[in-house]
Amino acid sequence: VPEAAGSASASTATAPAATPALAGPPAGFVAPPEPKPDETNAQRAKSQPGNNAPFWRAVRESGVNKGTSSLPGAEQGVLVQPFVQYPGSRYTNAGDAWRQVRNEWIIPYGGALIVITVLAIALYFFTRGPLGGHEPDTGRQIERFTYFERAAHWSNAIAFCVLAISGLVMAFGKFILLPLTGTTLFGWLTYALKTAHNLLGPLFAVSLLIVFFTFLKDNFPNASDMQWLRKGGGLFGGKEPPSGRFNAGEKLIFWGGVFFLGVIVVVSGLVLDKVIPGMAYQRGDMQIAHMVHGVATALMMAMFLGHIYLGTLGMKDAFKAMKTGHVDEGWAKEHHELWYEDIRAGRIPARRTAPDDRPGQPAAQV
Amino acid sequence: MLLTRKPGHSGGHAGASDSGLVASLARGVSRAIPTMDRRAFLRRSGLGVGTGIAVSQLALVQKKAQAADAPASGKARKVEIKRTVCGHCSVGCAVDAVVENGVWVRQEPVFDSPINLGAHCAKGAALREHGHGEYRLRTPMKLVNGKYEKISWDQALNEISAKMLELKKQSGPDSIFIVGSSKHSNEQAYLLRKWVSLWGSNNCDHQARICHSTTVAGVANTWGYGAMTNSYNDMRNSKAAMYIGSNAAEAHPVSMLHMLHAKETGCKMIVVDPRFTRTAAKADDYVRIRSGSDIPFLFGLVYHIFKNGWEDKKFIADRVYGMDKVRDDIMAKWTPDKVFEACGVDEATCYKTAKTLADNRPSTVVWCMGQTQHTTGNAVVRASCILQLALGNIGVSGGGANIFRGHDNVQGATDVGPNPDSLPGYYGLAEGAWKHFAKVWDVDFEWIKKQYAPGMLTKPGMTVSRWIDGVLEKNELIDQDSNLRGLFFWGHAPNSQTRGLEMKKAMDKLDLLVVIDPYPSATAAMAAMPGKDSELNPNRATYLLPAATQFETSGSCTASNRSLQWREKVIEPLWDSRTDQMIMYQLAQKLGFDKEFTKSHKLVAGKGGMMEPEPESVLREINKGMWTIGYTGQSPERLKAHMRNMNVFDVKTLRAKGGVDKETGYKLDGDYFGLPWPCYGNPELKHPGSPNLYDTSRHVMEGGGNFRANFGVEREGVNLLAADGSCSKGAEITTGYPEFDHILLKKLGWWNDLSEAEKAAAEGKNWKTDLSGGIQRVSLAHGCHPFGNARARAVVWNFPDPIPQHREALYSTRPDLIAKYPTHDDKKAFWRLPTLFKSVQEKNKDIGKTFPLIMSSGRLVEFEGGGEETRSNPWLAELQQEMFVEINPATANDRGIRNGENVWVTTPTGARLTVKALLTERVDRETVWLPFHFSGRWQGTDMLPYYPNGAAPVIRGEAVNTATTYGYDSVTMMQETKTTVCQVQKATA
Amino acid sequence: MARMKFICDADRCIECNGCVTACKAEHNVPWGVNRRRVVTLNDGAAGEKSISVACMHCSDAPCMAVCPVDCFYRTDEGVVLHDKDVCIGCGYCSYACPFGAPQFPSNGEFGLRGKMDKCTFCAGGPEANGSDAENAKYGRNRLSEGKLPACAEMCSTKALLGGDGDVVADIFRTRVLNRGKGSEVWGWGTAYGKPTQTSLATPTTGEKK
Numbered sequence A: 001v002p003e004a005a006g007s008a009s010a011s012t013a014t015a016p017a018a019t020p021a022l023a024g025p026p027a028g029f030v031a032p033p034e035p036k037p038d039e040t041n042a043q044r045a046k047s048q049p050g051n052n053a054p055f056w057r058a059v060r061e062s063g064v065n066k067g068t069s070s071l072p073g074a075e076q077g078v079l080v081q082p083f084v085q086y087p088g089s090r091y092t093n094a095g096d097a098w099r100q101v102r103n104e105w106i107i108p109y110g111g112a113l114i115v116i117t118v119l120a121i122a123l124y125f126f127t128r129g130p131l132g133g134h135e136p137d138t139g140r141q142i143e144r145f146t147y148f149e150r151a152a153h154w155s156n157a158i159a160f161c162v163l164a165i166s167g168l169v170m171a172f173g174k175f176i177l178l179p180l181t182g183t184t185l186f187g188w189l190t191y192a193l194k195t196a197h198n199l200l201g202p203l204f205a206v207s208l209l210i211v212f213f214t215f216l217k218d219n220f221p222n223a224s225d226m227q228w229l230r231k232g233g234g235l236f237g238g239k240e241p242p243s244g245r246f247n248a249g250e251k252l253i254f255w256g257g258v259f260f261l262g263v264i265v266v267v268s269g270l271v272l273d274k275v276i277p278g279m280a281y282q283r284g285d286m287q288i289a290h291m292v293h294g295v296a297t298a299l300m301m302a303m304f305l306g307h308i309y310l311g312t313l314g315m316k317d318a319f320k321a322m323k324t325g326h327v328d329e330g331w332a333k334e335h336h337e338l339w340y341e342d343i344r345a346g347r348i349p350a351r352r353t354a355p356d357d358r359p360g361q362p363a364a365q366v
Numbered sequence B: 001m002l003l004t005r006k007p008g009h010s011g012g013h014a015g016a017s018d019s020g021l022v023a024s025l026a027r028g029v030s031r032a033i034p035t036m037d038r039r040a041f042l043r044r045s046g047l048g049v050g051t052g053i054a055v056s057q058l059a060l061v062q063k064k065a066q067a068a069d070a071p072a073s074g075k076a077r078k079v080e081i082k083r084t085v086c087g088h089c090s091v092g093c094a095v096d097a098v099v100e101n102g103v104w105v106r107q108e109p110v111f112d113s114p115i116n117l118g119a120h121c122a123k124g125a126a127l128r129e130h131g132h133g134e135y136r137l138r139t140p141m142k143l144v145n146g147k148y149e150k151i152s153w154d155q156a157l158n159e160i161s162a163k164m165l166e167l168k169k170q171s172g173p174d175s176i177f178i179v180g181s182s183k184h185s186n187e188q189a190y191l192l193r194k195w196v197s198l199w200g201s202n203n204c205d206h207q208a209r210i211c212h213s214t215t216v217a218g219v220a221n222t223w224g225y226g227a228m229t230n231s232y233n234d235m236r237n238s239k240a241a242m243y244i245g246s247n248a249a250e251a252h253p254v255s256m257l258h259m260l261h262a263k264e265t266g267c268k269m270i271v272v273d274p275r276f277t278r279t280a281a282k283a284d285d286y287v288r289i290r291s292g293s294d295i296p297f298l299f300g301l302v303y304h305i306f307k308n309g310w311e312d313k314k315f316i317a318d319r320v321y322g323m324d325k326v327r328d329d330i331m332a333k334w335t336p337d338k339v340f341e342a343c344g345v346d347e348a349t350c351y352k353t354a355k356t357l358a359d360n361r362p363s364t365v366v367w368c369m370g371q372t373q374h375t376t377g378n379a380v381v382r383a384s385c386i387l388q389l390a391l392g393n394i395g396v397s398g399g400g401a402n403i404f405r406g407h408d409n410v411q412g413a414t415d416v417g418p419n420p421d422s423l424p425g426y427y428g429l430a431e432g433a434w435k436h437f438a439k440v441w442d443v444d445f446e447w448i449k450k451q452y453a454p455g456m457l458t459k460p461g462m463t464v465s466r467w468i469d470g471v472l473e474k475n476e477l478i479d480q481d482s483n484l485r486g487l488f489f490w491g492h493a494p495n496s497q498t499r500g501l502e503m504k505k506a507m508d509k510l511d512l513l514v515v516i517d518p519y520p521s522a523t524a525a526m527a528a529m530p531g532k533d534s535e536l537n538p539n540r541a542t543y544l545l546p547a548a549t550q551f552e553t554s555g556s557c558t559a560s561n562r563s564l565q566w567r568e569k570v571i572e573p574l575w576d577s578r579t580d581q582m583i584m585y586q587l588a589q590k591l592g593f594d595k596e597f598t599k600s601h602k603l604v605a606g607k608g609g610m611m612e613p614e615p616e617s618v619l620r621e622i623n624k625g626m627w628t629i630g631y632t633g634q635s636p637e638r639l640k641a642h643m644r645n646m647n648v649f650d651v652k653t654l655r656a657k658g659g660v661d662k663e664t665g666y667k668l669d670g671d672y673f674g675l676p677w678p679c680y681g682n683p684e685l686k687h688p689g690s691p692n693l694y695d696t697s698r699h700v701m702e703g704g705g706n707f708r709a710n711f712g713v714e715r716e717g718v719n720l721l722a723a724d725g726s727c728s729k730g731a732e733i734t735t736g737y738p739e740f741d742h743i744l745l746k747k748l749g750w751w752n753d754l755s756e757a758e759k760a761a762a763e764g765k766n767w768k769t770d771l772s773g774g775i776q777r778v779s780l781a782h783g784c785h786p787f788g789n790a791r792a793r794a795v796v797w798n799f800p801d802p803i804p805q806h807r808e809a810l811y812s813t814r815p816d817l818i819a820k821y822p823t824h825d826d827k828k829a830f831w832r833l834p835t836l837f838k839s840v841q842e843k844n845k846d847i848g849k850t851f852p853l854i855m856s857s858g859r860l861v862e863f864e865g866g867g868e869e870t871r872s873n874p875w876l877a878e879l880q881q882e883m884f885v886e887i888n889p890a891t892a893n894d895r896g897i898r899n900g901e902n903v904w905v906t907t908p909t910g911a912r913l914t915v916k917a918l919l920t921e922r923v924d925r926e927t928v929w930l931p932f933h934f935s936g937r938w939q940g941t942d943m944l945p946y947y948p949n950g951a952a953p954v955i956r957g958e959a960v961n962t963a964t965t966y967g968y969d970s971v972t973m974m975q976e977t978k979t980t981v982c983q984v985q986k987a988t989a
Numbered sequence C: 001m002a003r004m005k006f007i008c009d010a011d012r013c014i015e016c017n018g019c020v021t022a023c024k025a026e027h028n029v030p031w032g033v034n035r036r037r038v039v040t041l042n043d044g045a046a047g048e049k050s051i052s053v054a055c056m057h058c059s060d061a062p063c064m065a066v067c068p069v070d071c072f073y074r075t076d077e078g079v080v081l082h083d084k085d086v087c088i089g090c091g092y093c094s095y096a097c098p099f100g101a102p103q104f105p106s107n108g109e110f111g112l113r114g115k116m117d118k119c120t121f122c123a124g125g126p127e128a129n130g131s132d133a134e135n136a137k138y139g140r141n142r143l144s145e146g147k148l149p150a151c152a153e154m155c156s157t158k159a160l161l162g163g164d165g166d167v168v169a170d171i172f173r174t175r176v177l178n179r180g181k182g183s184e185v186w187g188w189g190t191a192y193g194k195p196t197q198t199s200l201a202t203p204t205t206g207e208k209k
Ligand SMILES: Nc1nc2c(c(=O)[nH]1)N[C@H]1C(S)=C(S)[C@@H](COP(=O)(O)OP(=O)(O)OC[C@H]3O[C@@H](n4cnc5c(=O)[nH]c(N)nc54)[C@H](O)[C@@H]3O)O[C@H]1N2
Pocket: B088, B089, B090, B211, B212, B244, B245, B246, B247, B248, B250, B251, B252, B272, B273, B274, B275, B277, B289, B290, B291, B292, B293, B294, B367, B368, B369, B370, B371, B404, B405, B406, B407, B856, B857, B858, B859, B860, B861, B862, B863, B864, B865, B866, B978, B979
């Protein structure tokens, strides 16, 4: 019997008389609340201990309401990228959504667009052959592009080609090149091309700007362009409708390709390159920039494939114009009749640069 | 966790394109094309990461990477596995170090360890960095004209010892203060106390002073020993656990392994803290109290326990002294309204908490710095003891006072290390104690006495918390001849002591400053930093000596649960460092007491063939003398056998199930892991160690026990011994009994159980001083506890507040409570120094008007202590790159402060810290909290220029202790770090 | 065949960063590259919970699907690894990865990021198991030594479990049964698709819905 313990301090065992043996809970003692669907995890821990549903919701939302991590970095607190639906993707985390857009849309359809464009051009070439050659050469040369214009164009064109090829390898190489080369060789090649792409991009941006302003003046649309367009530019039979220095097709390329797509490609490319100061470059930014870049570059490539075709195989002596800067009067008459007439009429100088020692005489002077 | 093993061969490259020819082609090319390897990574990351490692330091990292990446292919290499123990906290996690040709190349988890089961927190997982030590001090250095210059060991030792002798001649041995270390092994800590004694002074101390001194004093005075009663493992048996003032998730992370397991099997976890800590995040209930108001809260619980009759009446009747007085005091003073007023916790919460603890017994209480680091620390911890005594939770598996200790070996260093008021083993400083040690050391007592200044042999020294005042205080006010003129920081950081501004002054005034540390840089930078020219002692000599770490020597360390673990030496001392025991020995040689110093133990060749004390033989010397706390059974052989056979120990009980050590044939069966002290008798007696203290349900030879008879047998007519029938299982004396000595043995008729040799040794001795161990052997054989069987004291009559009383902090924001709960009166000579209480509190009664926020500080999981060691570890440093202050969003808004902005934290000392604001609800509106691990910035300026070349840590920041205020515990001189005041302002510049 | 998976038990993780430094130390991962990190939600407020995240070695891995050079591969145990010799550092994997696992040694200006690095489930890379080259590029290959990931092995509270999906799910299930609590498994829905019969008793996942 404990009370019988002989020590003097045994009295500690007996409860003080003042306190009732069983006091009920004091005022203010409340039972835990009922669980509610929109509780925070803290509230849920009280209402339904162990049910962490609110926490898992927070995990899903950590892309928006970031958690914390002791590591420095903008996105270290994100457990799962935010859930989004990009055009063409399902509603899922941004990483996977981006992957869906890229792998299910940009790569297949972008690739298809380019392949179709190439095929269409090939078909055109083999069925109809190159344009032009209906006007005989006169032997008289007109200056079409100054040295500066040509330099600007070609540096831009070369950069474009490198970017396009490297871009294409990045996008499609693994389906076409990789099986042929093996991983390491392909990796090395792609690494070189990718680095070139990254470094050349900003240069392309600069040259594109120059090209734009250089050719801006003669690319403003005018009345004749409607005419030209209505007749399909004579591409599908009939005589080529008269046009100014640049025809409506070229102007379309200029405004649609150089200006509109060019700006989009350049801006998105510079984002991907992380060279625009003051941006956070979080994954979401990169995904969007990439998708924009991917779509715009695909369109741009398709468009410029046409341009390149016409500038090389597709039109007799067009290439020479950009190469030498001079065209034969006959060529000018056939393809840019209004321009030719303006020159003849002296409304436009036939030569804007000092004469060089090139063969042939500027015809319009006569 | 080894869950499954990888089958024989794991798939190579499974890519579609990688078949045959293509693959080999690819591989061939890959060899020709350089890839980005780790070194390249390093180079780049250095450029890419602004806050990263400074470029100048990258070269070091690269070299390190090279060393660490020692090839792993099949060439003939010597690979050894060395078992060691994490050096960062008292949990004591074991680590297997993989050493290849002398280089520490890997670290593997020790799944067999019953303590950590392979688990580690960040610090333990990054331990291998010690094998690199790139940011360590490499050679001895001396401060010359404000710059550290490399010197030789010989020059350093010669100059230091000459200066010491000069100071001794001029001002006596007490003019030098030795700050020892809780990072030392038991052997080193013990040797250091011996070293200081033979030098002739008690002026030595270590981290325990500013860590758990209040616990040690308060708890030991309550029931016998001032240590964690149970173990981390035993918490698996708890049904409820209340963490009050412990943030175990950050400070003792691996302990959470056991707690979370318990929680999953139903244990209720409660956290009581001013701050919503990571531990609180894991708890079932969190109670926010005002910093420094633990007593009102704890007594608020005890109030409900008594009011509802939840106390363990039989336990109290049998085993507790003074509970009736305590109860009366509490029922009168701590009614719910007063509790609410003082700590901010309402009646319902107190009731619920008390009920949880009462309904779910055994329940345990965990505490740490939140309780100890206060001017009332000794009383706070006793209040916790009273709670556990009232509930009958002491001496019960699953219950206990689980006092989580600090450093990896702070328990051991407290037990056997450099304490100013005691010789190793809590023997005290009385002549009898000295004579005991004269025998153990085999040194003439009179010779020792002569080393001391007259009358100083038995007088407790100053404390590490107050060395500043030992230097700065007016000479006539201090209780020793001379002021302090020389200081050794021998494994202790400067930024861990409060009142940093004054410390700088004290440091400048010294004649001699010696820092012996692998990372002495915080002290070094502080000493080299220009202060006021008028305050600088032109003759000050400052030396830095590179010490080896615990991984470069061997020895034992005592974890929080009192288990000893043996560390094998992992690698040779790096760079030009030397082990602490070697430095002690070499200094002793120069100072002329090397013979006495090493008489009782062996010397072995250490680094470079130089001699040093052999850890094993030092442990044997400890075994020989440390009867008081049962450090006698833990021979090196037994400890090593435990380390080799960790797998046989049960995780819940820590007890070995079977097992024979292959190397020695030693049978482990029945031993508790690490032979938690007390492990009585000599090793041959095979006492298994005591897993839970005061546990009467076990036989003493099975680790059982009862409360200690240390305070007499009777007080004011009240019996202090245990009640009849209350004794440990199988005891032949079933009543309370006093401690054993030769007289009691004779009275009991057990004297003849002693052998003749034992009788000769035991005559006139007691269980603590009988070097033969006979008295202990015989009492144990009769199932009795050598230290007697008494009651725990709820009333500690020899303390300033026998019944714990709440007293407001010296710097408090609550003048109303200061009026109701004023602090103590000032003391004149307390640990040799005048110590202020009331005068400071009175003067600062209204300080809350100018400094309205309570400032508290504590730990981050990644860093440890002053932090120089962990902030020099890039793997850890990366995880906490900036010093910050946690501030409630509302408080911040009032001051126009946004998250991440720089703020000034100012305190009444005049200190101004610039830190980052971290807005968080962790703290309430009245409180701010800062981590204390930073140093290297001083009131807004970077101290980098003052560091010894190449020895600056990776991360630097303001030290909170630059700004902390005055305030010390009324028993132990614990510094007040948890409750002071500050103001926070947006930094404009 | 074992299928390697990670579980991080948010009810146990205490944000001690043990896993993070274990990884750093085991593989000598440089400053700034974090194969693993710990994220805390509701930091400092009631309901605070942490999760340690690294590469989850997804079943239908987005990173793998978008890599322009196809340098990812999956081992027999379902570990998603990559070949640094082939990687061009384009960053696509990091855009695609739901968990932010891929890391780069450089900040990516002008697209120069260096070779991608990520958690290997401690399974090295394409070089010979345990070879110097493998160690230099990918760190240790613990799986080939019969060991499991360093991070999981050293986790201070055993919150982080890594290993055979069935086994870790079993351990976790036992815990959940002990607790009598919900069995949400961080990231499994996203990483491994809908749980199968064998993987968990109660098929509630964090990613469900
Ligand atoms: N990572 C890491 N681990 C360590 C250490 C380290 O430096 N770093 N150091 C080791 C050492 S030496 C020690 S002593 C231990 C310390 O371990 P702890 O004591 O657990 O750590 P602290 O953060 O100092 O303080 C614990 C808590 O006390 C709270 N507190 C402050 N004031 C009060 C109060 O008045 N009452 C109550 N109830 N609580 C209060 C703080 O808010 C804090 O959360 O950790 C050891 N482990």
